[in-house]
Amino acid sequence: MSDIPAIVGALTSDLRPLTSSFWLHPSLILIIGGLLLPLVPARLRQGWLLLIPILTFARIVALSRGTFGEVHFLQFTLVFGRVDALSTVFAYIMGLMCILGTLYGMHVKRTIEHTVAWIYVAGSLGAIFAGDLLTLFLFWELMALSSVFLIWFRGRAESLGAGYRYLLVHMAGGVALLAGIILHYKATGSMAFAAFDVHHPSPAAYLVMIGFILNAAVPPLHAWLPDAYGEATFNGSVFLCAFTTKTAVYALIRGFAGMEILAVLGVIMALYGVVYAVLENDCRRLLAYHIVSQVGYMVAAVGLGTQLALNGAIAHAFAHILYKGLLFMGCGSVLFMTGRSKFTDLGGLYQKMPWTFVFTLVGGLSISAFPLFSGFVSKSMILQAGFEEHRLWAAFGLMVASSGTFLHTGLKVPYFIWFGKNHCTKETWERAAEPPWNMMTAMAITSVLCIFIGCYTPYLYGMLPYPVDYHPYTSYHVSETLQILLFTALGFFLLIKKLEPEAKISLDLDWPYRVGGRAFLWLARKPIQYIDTGIGEVYRVAGLIPLMAVSRLSGVFDNRIIDGAVDGFAAGVRNFGSRLRAAQRGSLQENLTLVFATATVVVAVFVLF
Amino acid sequence: MKLLRLIEFLRRHLRAVIYGCLAVLVLLVLVDAVPVFVNKTHAHTKAEHIPGFWAAFGFVACALIVLVSKAFGHAGIMTREDYYDE
Numbered sequence: 001m002s003d004i005p006a007i008v009g010a011l012t013s014d015l016r017p018l019t020s021s022f023w024l025h026p027s028l029i030l031i032i033g034g035l036l037l038p039l040v041p042a043r044l045r046q047g048w049l050l051l052i053p054i055l056t057f058a059r060i061v062a063l064s065r066g067t068f069g070e071v072h073f074l075q076f077t078l079v080f081g082r083v084d085a086l087s088t089v090f091a092y093i094m095g096l097m098c099i100l101g102t103l104y105g106m107h108v109k110r111t112i113e114h115t116v117a118w119i120y121v122a123g124s125l126g127a128i129f130a131g132d133l134l135t136l137f138l139f140w141e142l143m144a145l146s147s148v149f150l151i152w153f154r155g156r157a158e159s160l161g162a163g164y165r166y167l168l169v170h171m172a173g174g175v176a177l178l179a180g181i182i183l184h185y186k187a188t189g190s191m192a193f194a195a196f197d198v199h200h201p202s203p204a205a206y207l208v209m210i211g212f213i214l215n216a217a218v219p220p221l222h223a224w225l226p227d228a229y230g231e232a233t234f235n236g237s238v239f240l241c242a243f244t245t246k247t248a249v250y251a252l253i254r255g256f257a258g259m260e261i262l263a264v265l266g267v268i269m270a271l272y273g274v275v276y277a278v279l280e281n282d283c284r285r286l287l288a289y290h291i292v293s294q295v296g297y298m299v300a301a302v303g304l305g306t307q308l309a310l311n312g313a314i315a316h317a318f319a320h321i322l323y324k325g326l327l328f329m330g331c332g333s334v335l336f337m338t339g340r341s342k343f344t345d346l347g348g349l350y351q352k353m354p355w356t357f358v359f360t361l362v363g364g365l366s367i368s369a370f371p372l373f374s375g376f377v378s379k380s381m382i383l384q385a386g387f388e389e390h391r392l393w394a395a396f397g398l399m400v401a402s403s404g405t406f407l408h409t410g411l412k413v414p415y416f417i418w419f420g421k422n423h424c425t426k427e428t429w430e431r432a433a434e435p436p437w438n439m440m441t442a443m444a445i446t447s448v449l450c451i452f453i454g455c456y457t458p459y460l461y462g463m464l465p466y467p468v469d470y471h472p473y474t475s476y477h478v479s480e481t482l483q484i485l486l487f488t489a490l491g492f493f494l495l496i497k498k499l500e501p502e503a504k505i506s507l508d509l510d511w512p513y514r515v516g517g518r519a520f521l522w523l524a525r526k527p528i529q530y531i532d533t534g535i536g537e538v539y540r541v542a543g544l545i546p547l548m549a550v551s552r553l554s555g556v557f558d559n560r561i562i563d564g565a566v567d568g569f570a571a572g573v574r575n576f577g578s579r580l581r582a583a584q585r586g587s588l589q590e591n592l593t594l595v596f597a598t599a600t601v602v603v604a605v606f607v608l609f
Numbered sequence: 610m611k612l613l614r615l616i617e618f619l620r621r622h623l624r625a626v627i628y629g630c631l632a633v634l635v636l637l638v639l640v641d642a643v644p645v646f647v648n649k650t651h652a653h654t655k656a657e658h659i660p661g662f663w664a665a666f667g668f669v670a671c672a673l674i675v676l677v678s679k680a681f682g683h684a685g686i687m688t689r690e691d692y693y694d695e
Contacts, residue, residue, distance in 0.1 A: 278678035279687055354612045387653040395653070403670035479647045480657075483637055484667035490634060491671030498675055504687040514693055 023068035023081050025129070026059045026091065027122035027139075030098070034118035038111045046106055049114060053102050057095035060125075063088065067131060076191050079131025085465035086314070090128045090250045092463065093318045094121060097242045097325055104329055104442035105235030113153050117239045119146040124243040128250055132191040133181045133208075136251070140177065140215075141600050143244060144170035145593055150236030151228050162231035164592075165510065169214070169224040171596055177211025178603065180204045198259040198305075209256055215248035216299060217292050218265050219272050223510035225292060226276070230285035230341075234332035237284060241291055241328050242321045249298045249317050258305025266300025267397040269293065274404030278499070279506040282342050283331045283413055287324070290409050293401055294320050294367065300398065301382040304389055307466040312381030315460055319374035319453055323366035326446040327409060330360030333435040333443070334417060338428045343501035348422030352432035357418040359443040364414055366450040368406035368485060374453035376481065377460065377472045384470065403488045410485075411492045416501055638664050 033052030040048045065088075069080030098121045102114065123146060126139030144167065151163040183204035185191055196205040210221070217225040225245070229237050256262060273293025280286040294316070301313035333356045334349065335341045350357050362373070369375035379402070386395035424432070434440060453460050461468040492499065619626055640646045642660035649658055656662055 274674055275678045275681060278675060279682040350616050351613065354616060358612065392654065399666065400670045400674070403667050404674045407671055407674060474651070475647045476649055476651055479637070479641050480663045483641065483661065483663035484670075486630075486634055486637060487664045487667035488671040489630075491668050491675070495672065495675050498679060502687065503690060505690050505692060506682060506686050507688060507692070 024059060025069060025080055025126070026056045026063075026095065027126045027129075029056045029059060030118040030122040030125070034115035034122075037115055045111070049102050049106050050099075052118065053095070053099040056121075056125075057092075057099055060088075060091045060095040063091075069129075076134060077132065078135045079192075080126070080135055081129050082131035082193075083129065086250070086254060087128050089314055089318065089463045089465065090246070091125055093321050094124050094128065094243065094246075097121075097239075097321050100322075100325060100442050100446055101235065101238045101242070103445075104238055104332075104439050106438040107436050108235065110153070113150075113233070113236075116146045116149040116153075117236070120150065120239060120243060123147075124247045127247050131193060133184065133193050134191055136193050137174070137178055137181060140211075140247075141174050141597070143247065144174065145597055147240060147244065148593065150240055151232045153236060154231060154233045156231070159231040162227050165513070166224050166228040167593070167596065168513075169221075171600075173211050173214035173221070174600065175603075176207050176214070178600075180207025180209075180211060183207065193254060195257060196255050198256055201259070205256075209252075209259070212248050212251045212255065213262075213265070213299070216245050216252060216295055217248075218269055218295075218299060219292070220509050222269070222272075222292050223508045226280075226285045226288035226508070227510050229288040229291070229328075230282050234336040238325050238328045238332060241287070241324045245291055245295050246317045246321055249295060249302070249313060252299065252302045253310055253313060257302055257310055259303055261303065263300050263303025263391065263394055266296045266298070266303055267394050267401075269296030269299060270398055270401035271404075272296070274401050274408070276506060276508065277404070277408040277412075279504075281344055281501045281503060281505070283346075283417060284328065284335070284341050286408060286413060287327050287331060290367065290405060291324060293405060294324070296401065297379060297382050297398060300394055301385060304382075304385050304391065304394070306385055306389060308381060308388065308470065309385035311464045311466050311468060311470075312378065312385055314464055315378035315381055316375075318460060318463070319366065319378040319450070322446055322453070323363045323374055323450050326363035326443060326450060327360060327367065327413070329439065329443045329446065330356055330363060331413070331417075333439055334432075336439070337435055338424070338432045340424075340428055342503070343416040343420075344423055344503040345425070345428065346417045346423060347420045348418070348424065349432055350418040352429070353418070353434055355434055355440065356443070357414060359447050360417075361410075361414050362447040362450055364406075364410035366454065368410040369402060369481060370406075370410075370454075370485060371473070371478050371481060372451065372454045374450045374460075376454055377457050378453075380472050380477060380481075381470055399484065403484055406485050406488050407492055411489060412499060415492075421500075634664075 029052060033048070033055070037045070037048060037052075063081075063083045065083050065085075067079060067082055071078045071080065098118070101117065105113070105117070108114065120143055123139045123141075123143035126142065127136050130136040130139060148163050148167045148170075151159050151166055153159075181191075181204075184196075184202070187202060187204055196202075196208065198205075201209070214221040229240050232240055252262065270293050273289045273291070273296060277286050277289040277293070280289060298313040298316050298320075301309040301316070331341065334346065334353065337353070338346070338349075340346055366373040366375045369379045383395055383398055383402075386392075386398060422429075457472065461470075638661040641664070652658055
C-alpha cells in the first residue's frame with residue numbers, strides 16, 4: 001500500500017511536461033464523447049451518458065486559474081482557455097446543468113439527440129472560456145448551429161418552421177457580432193475580449209452588443225425565444241433554457257458592465273415577459289416568456305454595473321439555470337407523458353402526477369424568490385443594488401415583475417395543470433402518469449439543489465467573483481418578500497376567473513418576419529419551384545437514367561454470360577440508383593445548416609484577410 | 610401514495626385551508642407593524658415604513674398585471690391559434 005503514493009507521484013511527474021503544453025478544454029470532452037456515442041454498445045450507453053458530463057464537470061472543477069490554450073493563427077492569437085473568477089462560476093453551472101439535462105433525457109434512444117445537445121453545451125463552455133473575440137464568435141455560432149436540432153428533432157411541421165426562424169434570427173445576430181468584431185479590430189488592433197468602453201461606446205461596440213442582446217432575448221430581439229423553446233423536444237428545451245441566454249449574460253458582464261442602456265432595457269424586459277405570460281396558453285411558452293423576464297433582472301444588473309449588481313447578475317444566472325431547468329423538466333414531463341402542453345388541454349393532473357407537481361412547485365417557488373428557495377438569495381442582490389444606486393424606478397419596476405413571476409410560474413402553471421378545471425380528453429387522462437425514473441431523479445436532484453442554494457448561502461456566495469457583504473435573511477427582507485408574494489396569491493385567487501386560459505395565441509414581434517416572410521415566399525415560390533424541378537430533371541437525366549442503363553446492361557451481361565452467379569448485381573445497381581436520387585434530394589435542414597456554417601467561415605475569412 | 614392522500618386531505622378541508630391562509634395574511638401585516646419583529650431601519654424609501662406597504666404593493670401589482678395584460682391582449686394581440694397557418 002505504501003508504494004501507491006510513490007507510483008502516483010512518478011506518474012504525475014511524467015505527465016507534467018505533457019500537461020504544460022496541452023490544455024484539455026472541457027468542451028473537447030463533450031465533443032469527443034458525443035461523437036463516439038453512436039459507437040458505444042447499447043448496453044453501455046446509459047453509463048456513457050452519465051460518464052461524459054461528469055468528466056466534463058470534474059475537468060471544470062479541477063481547472064486552475066490562468067490563461068491556457070493559446071494558438072497562433074495568422075496574425076491573431078486565439079485564446080481558448082481564459083480561466084478566471086468570472087468564467088469559472090459560469091462554466092461550473094453549465095457543467096452541472098449538462099449532467100442534470102442529460103440524466104433527464106437519458107432514456108431517449110436516438111443518440112444524435114444527445115450528441116447535438118453536448119455539442120451545444122461545448123459551444124457554450126467554449127464561449128465562456130474564450131479569451132479573444134474570434135474564438136468567442138466561433139463557439140457562439142457553434143451554439144446556434146447545434147441547438148437548432150433540438151427544435152427540429154421534435155419532428156412536427158411547426159418545429160421545422162420554428163427551427164428555421166431560430167436559425168435565421170441567430171445568423172442575423174451572428175452577422176452583427178462579426179461585423180462589430182471586425183470594426184473593433186480595425187479600430188483598436190486588438191482581438192482580446194475585454195470590457196468595451198461603455199461610457200463612449202463606438203459603433204463597433206454597439207454591433208457587438210446587438211449580437212449579445214439578441215442571444216439574451218432583449219426586446220425587440222426576443223421573439224425567437226418563446227417561438228423556439230415552446231416547439232423543442234421535451235428535453236431539448238431543458239438544455240435550451242439554460243445555455244444560450246446565460247452565455248449571453250456572461251458575455252454582457254464581461255464586455256458591457258455599467259452600460260447605461262442595459263439597465264433600462266433590463267427593466268422593460270422583466271415587465272414585457274410578465275405581460276405576455278398572462279396571455280399565454282402553452283405552459284412551455286409561458287416559461288419561455290419568464291426567461292425573458294428573469295434575464296431582464298440580469299441585464300438590468302449588468303447595466304447598473306456595481307460590484308453588488310454584477311455579483312447579483314451572476315448569482316441569479318446560477319440560480320436561474322437550475323430552477324428554470326427544473327420548471328422545463330416538470331412541464332416537459334407533462335408533455336412527454338400526455339403529449340399536451342396547453343392549459344386548455346390539461347388540468348386536474350395531481351391525481352396522476354403528484355410528484356411532478358411537487359418538483360414543479362419547488363421550481364416555481366424558487367423563481368418567485370420565496371425565502372429558503374434559491375431565487376431569494378440571488379434576485380434580492382440585484383434589487384438591493386438598484387435601491388443602493390437610487391434607481392428607484394428600476395428597483396420598483398423589478399418588484400412589480402417579481403409579483404408577476406409568482407403569479408404565473410408559482411401559481412398559474414401549477415394550478416391550471418395539476419388542479420383547476422379538468423380539460424383532459426379520455427386519452428390524455430389515461431396516458432398521464434409519473435415519468436420514468438431518470439426524469440424523476442433529475443427533477444429530485446435539481447429540486448434539492450434549489451432548496452440547498454436558498455438555505456445555505458455560502459455555497460453560492462463563495463463562488464462569486466467579488467467579495468460578498470450581503471445578508472438576504474434579514475427580518476425586513478423576509479417580511480417584505482412574504483407580503484408581496486402572499487398578497488399576489490390573494491390577488492390570483494380573487495381574479496382567477498380573469499386568468500382562465502384561453503385557446504389563443506398572442507402576436508409578438510416575430511410577426512414582421514413571419515408574415516413578411518410570406519410575401520417573400522410568394523415571390524420566390526415559383527422561381528424556386530422551377531429551379532427545383534429543373535435540378536430534379538438533371539439528376540434524372542444525368543444520374544438515374546445512365547445508372548438504369550448500366551443496370552440493364554449488366555442485367556443482359558448477367559443473363560447471357562455469368563448466368564445466376566451475380567444475379568443480385570443488376571438489382572443492386574438499380575437500387576443504388578434510386579437511393580442516389582433520394583440522397584440528392586436530401587434533407588434540406590442538414591444542407592441548410594451546412595451552408596450557414598460554411599458561409600459563416602467563408603465570410604469571416606474573406607473579411608479578415 | 611402518501612403525497613396524493615395529503616393533497617386530497619387538504620382538498621377535502623378546503624374551507625379550513627382558506628381560513629388558515631387568510632389568517633397568515635393578517636398575521637403577516639400585523640407582524641410587519643411591530644418594530645421588535647421587523648427592523649425597518651434599512652428600508653430604502655419613506656413609504657416602506659407604512660405597515661403592510663409591501664402587502665398592498667403586491668396585491669395592486671398583481672391586479673394591475675392581470676388587468677392591463679388582459680386589456681392589452683384583447684386589444685388585438687390575442688388571436689386565433691391557426692393565425693400563422695396557411
